[in-house]
Amino acid sequence: MKKTLTFLAGIIVLAFTSCTNDEVITSTIIEENALLTEQESDAFLTIEEINTIIDQSLYKNGTFSWDEVAANVLWSAAVHGSEMITVGYGSKGESFREGKDSRLEGIQNEIIATVAASEGQTRKELKYLSDDILNVIDLRITTLESIRDLKAMPNVRYLEPNGYSFFTIQSQSGAEVQNRSSSGCDMSGSTLNTNDYRTIAPGALVSWTFDNHNITQAWGESTGAGATIGVIDTGISPNQPLLNADFGDGMSINNRTVEKYGTYIDSVWWWSNNLDGPNDKCGHGTSMTATATAPRNNNNRPVGVAYDANLVSYRGTADVLLNDYHERKGVSNALRALGDRNDVQIISMSVGYLWTIGNVRDAVRYAHNRGKLIFAAGGTSTTITNAYPVIFPASMSEAIAVTGVTDSNNYTRCDTCHSGPQIEFTIMMERDNNRDRTAAVLGFNSGDNDYVGGSSVATATTAGIAALVWAKYPNWSRTQVLNRMRQSSDFYGNKSNTFGYGNIDALQAVQ
Template sequence: MVQDDNIALEPLSQQQINAIIDKELMEKGSFNWSQVDAFVLWSALQHGQGILTVGYADTPYSETKDAKVIEAKNEIINIAESIESDGMLNAKSDADTFVIHDPKILNYIDLRVNKMETVLALKYNPNVRYLEPSGYRYFYDNEGAKSSSGCDKTPSTINSADYLVVEPNTQVSWTFYKHNIPQAWSYSTGKGITVGLIDTGVSPDQPLLGSSFNQGYSSGRFIQKYGTFVNSIWPWETKTDGPDDKCSHGTSMAATIAAPRNNIGMPVGVAYNCNLVSYRGTGDVIIDGYHEKRGVSQALTELANRSDVKIISMSIGHIFTIGNVSDAVKYAYSKGKLIIAAGGTSTSFTNWAGVIFPANMDETVAVTGITDGVGYTECEVCHKGSKIDFTVIMQRSNDSNRTSVCLGYYEGTRSYVGGSSVSTATTAGIAALIWARNPTWSRDQVLNKMKQSASFYPNRHPDFGWGSINALVAVQ
């Protein structure tokens, strides 16, 4: 029997909790918090500001919450509140902050939970789909802070062999030619298609992704920028820090998808006439910590509710499942969105984990990067596995630093960008070319065309899916 007094319990350390997670990942290939007992969950809460995310009801979303769904939610709140308060919750301020977040469409709530008894009571409640300590961070340094993964604003020195110049004086990355993207432009440039991008935002110092988005061969389109990420240690804080990229990763993805084709000698995007809706949902590429999880979930929900958005590109993820993001992915999928996600880019300390979340979901299209060598070899830091759907050639086999070329964070600069991140953005751009060529098509029709135009079709490779898409074939 668990003691009632949490003071008598010594929680596991973060290192001990991560060891449990790693063991599950190594043995089963995946992890979610339902695989651990109440004590591990409670221990993670002690390292995560006591924020417990509770997925409730038998469905991840309800556009109109009926009486049964509302009853399930209220029952969970009442159970948790009665245990946490011990009958002494009288202050209105305490009651107001007990429920930190209650989204309108997705069926989850964020609660402040401190007691083991609450975790036990909810873990076995039939109305609960999942319990997650959403403030817990798997990735942290010795001071408990997460590194800024994937962030680097420094411009690159570009090898002249890594791009070609086309009219009207635009640079085209060498990687585009490996997929016949420039040849596909004779048939489609992405015009009329809106791509949603969830990442770290877009640089305010890159006018080609701002005030100069429409110029040259790119015209009659729009770029919109939003922010759902709250850059705060306090879970109850709701003010976002805006749409601007402070990392550089989101800028590189936006540039790869949609940078304009003009005469100023800068790199162009795959779908240079598409519209782009950017969301700053995270601070870096790893969805870790309460506000990043909530920010990405909210961004997905908002993009799902836009009828003009056809494609959602997510070059971000986590090593294991995140409940509220999974709920939002399923909601966006129900709205017909083509959700393209990165299969994983990391150093040796995590690339053993296989395809990461949310790319490992059935509702997403998973992409990884390969080299330009003979056969199929994943890029130096790319993941592979049975969940991968497509590959993109994005790294020189003889030089891992020479990857895809795109606009830099600052005006007049260029950058190399690699991994499954740029592979995902490139694939999102190709999907926009296909959809613009066939504007009445559904998501499934576009996806089938992507498969039929890929190198392994009709046979699926065990590690690289359908292979690399031939964009020219896809739009003809």
């Protein structure tokens, strides 16, 4: 069974098809609701009305931003979303601070005082959470006046109702598809087709996808020893010993390290600090960490790309879709933590969302500013919606966007993969003549093998190749590693507007 990210199922199908009755209905709805975004109003909107506004923007522009909606829309979404608003403050582009800054502290205090006054509360009574590095603060708001006062402040970069997780998408039949929990999750194993792997010493399985990128040949030059990959995803399964106590088993270096952390909070209360731990309860994170770093041993299980690299796993989210406040905060905190580590060179993120999330964007910029090479999945959905643009945060200039292609000779993207001008690299991860046969990876439970597909596995594979390069050239900068990877790809010198530099030759990259 193919395991892919499915969080974009059915989204704005009408934008990519010929005119239909559904399209006429959607256009009518858009016209009827246009005033909701273009004019100020005191009206409190329903969830259905807010979702229509989001659909309107996605239909017309292919993206959505809370910056473009009226104050009452923000207020309504914030109140529906646990009465919380996220405020990014500072000068334009001032995502974080290097240390104590009295000017920024003054702006933050002004924001708190403004909201407290609008809410009729004292500072002590007001619920808020501030970040000591990112220029972000989350505050409880209930009044439209609070939003209007915040929008009028000159040092507010953005306002986002990060607790609003009710956005639904319309399928072509008109049925709603809930765009939330369990996206991309599967903890069951799979029986591998014997044509989808080969066995190498001392008894490890090599996924067929590796040979298309000369990964096993690259192992003669580098196996990732000394490099450290940080993976932000759904964590690591405690039931898979090869990603826990046996991480250094077999031919892998026995003193290489795996560290597991959790920044995700499973709570309905946005101000909760009850961390839910590092263990995977979805399956996606286990697949991604296995793809990049699973050991090479004699257990007849798939080996990872950089089987001697160190691993730092952060469970920042419950699934691949960052639609919940605690998932966004969890990923943001994980990026901050990995950014602060001198031993981590590479960050792999096979998670994302339809539009930009301010506090995650600020954290990506923080980690990037500290020299991290950040790989992000270009997006995976259904066959009828994969024309949707590259998703966030892969759409950021600070991230390296990756997508998947089939093993055909003419660059055919995988059934569910997104592509576009932001894509830098592609990975062959799907059989062109059998789309259910994707990359062979280590499974969630002891003794399990599995298949995993989409831009997710392409991203984790690329992060592993980067570790091979950085291990071979440990004194290189991020720019040097990235340039070597580009130079070792099919389209170097003539970058594609759809597939970037194309498939990477790992052997060439490490030579």
